[in-house]
Structures are given as structure tokens and as C-alpha cells.
Amino acid sequence: MAHTIVGQGDPVVLLHGLGGDRHQSLGLLPPQAPVRRIVPEMPGHGTTDLLDDEPVSFAHFADLVAQLLDALVDSGRCVGPVAVAGVSMGAGIAVALAARRPDLVERLVLIRPSWLDVSPAPNLAVFEVVADLLARLGPVDGEAAHLKTAVHRDLERQAPAMARSALGQFRRSHAVERGCSSGAGPACPSWT
Numbered sequence: 001m002a003h004t005i006v007g008q009g010d011p012v013v014l015l016h017g018l019g020g021d022r023h024q025s026l027g028l029l030p031p032q033a034p035v036r037r038i039v040p041e042m043p044g045h046g047t048t049d050l051l052d053d054e055p056v057s058f059a060h061f062a063d064l065v066a067q068l069l070d071a072l073v074d075s076g077r078c079v080g081p082v083a084v085a086g087v088s089m090g091a092g093i094a095v096a097l098a099a100r101r102p103d104l105v106e107r108l109v110l111i112r113p114s115w116l117d118v119s120p121a122p123n124l125a126v127f128e129v130v131a132d133l134l135a136r137l138g139p140v141d142g143e144a145a146h147l148k149t150a151v152h153r154d155l156e157r158q159a160p161a162m163a164r165s166a167l168g169q170f171r172r173s174h175a176v177e178r179g180c181s182s183g184a185g186p187a188c189p190s191w192t
Helices: 022-026 058-074 089-100 122-147 150-158 160-171 175-181
Strands: 003-006 010-015 035-040 082-087 105-111
Touching: 003 022, 010 022, 010 058, 010 089, 022 035, 022 160, 035 058, 058 089, 082 089, 089 105, 122 150, 122 160, 150 160
Parallel strands: 010 035, 010 082, 082 105
Antiparallel strands: 003 035
């Protein structure tokens, strides 16, 4: 799992949201904050590839974060337990980490948490559109079609970083397979 460690001070793990990457996580704290930021990228995000048949779940991602923290502690690069902050999907991962490995977590900061028992937030609708276009048109034609949608134009105006993240989904390896593995689009075989 790709990760970045920057800064000096007490360690803080920063976990990005769905479609985000290390840059989103690094933006959660001001650069001058006196902490050491430990910033992993979850599989299928940023530069971390999602492996074939790899689970996509809060529990699995929490286990990967735990493995990273264990390795950092073993190498002397981190002393635990640590503060863990997560935005959206990252908040779900943070809760799973605290439940599965309470020895690693000193405290939690949950920002716009995403949970599985409520409908997705409206700002996540773009990922359903992306998955559908990937399944129907493939990465190249799907991206071209997405650029013409109102969803993209609105997102570009309201949240340019998220618009770039959504476009990045078309360029990732195994983009079609990943888009459909979540069942996020009507053209996916698993969509019901």
C-alpha cells in the first residue's frame, strides 16, 4: 500500500475518502501542524492498485492500515497508539481499525462519515455515473461521454478536486472491472 509520512511530532494517520488519495488526506491538516502525518492510499485509489479478487471493505482496508502501522512500529518509525482521522470512507475505515485493533488507536476524528445503512450522499452520485459509463463504453469513450454530463460540469464547478478524482477513475488499470465489481452502475452485470 502506497503511503507518505511527513512532518514532525505526534503521529496522526489520515485516511482519504472514496475516490480520494494522499493529497486529499494531506489537506485535512494545515501544513504547519506540529504532527507527523502517516497517509496511506487505499487499494484502487491514487497509486495503490486494487488486486484481482481483493476485498473492498472497511474491514480489509483497516487490516491494511494495521499492517502498515505494525511495520512502522517494528521499524521504530512510529510509536503507537496513534490518533486516526478519516474523511467519508476513511472514517468508516478508522472505526473498523479501532474495533479490530484498539491497541493501535489512541483517538478518532471522523469527518463526514459514510455508513452502509443509509443512502449515499448526493456528492457520490458521480461514481455511479462513472461505473455505468465504464461498463457501457469502456475507459476512453466513457471518459469522453462523462466530460459532457451535467454531473461532471456541476462537480467541476463545485468541487474541482473531486471532479479530477472521478476522471481519474477512467484512467486506472482494470477500470472497467473495478467499476463493475462494486455493482455501482446499471450496465454492470451485478446491478439489480
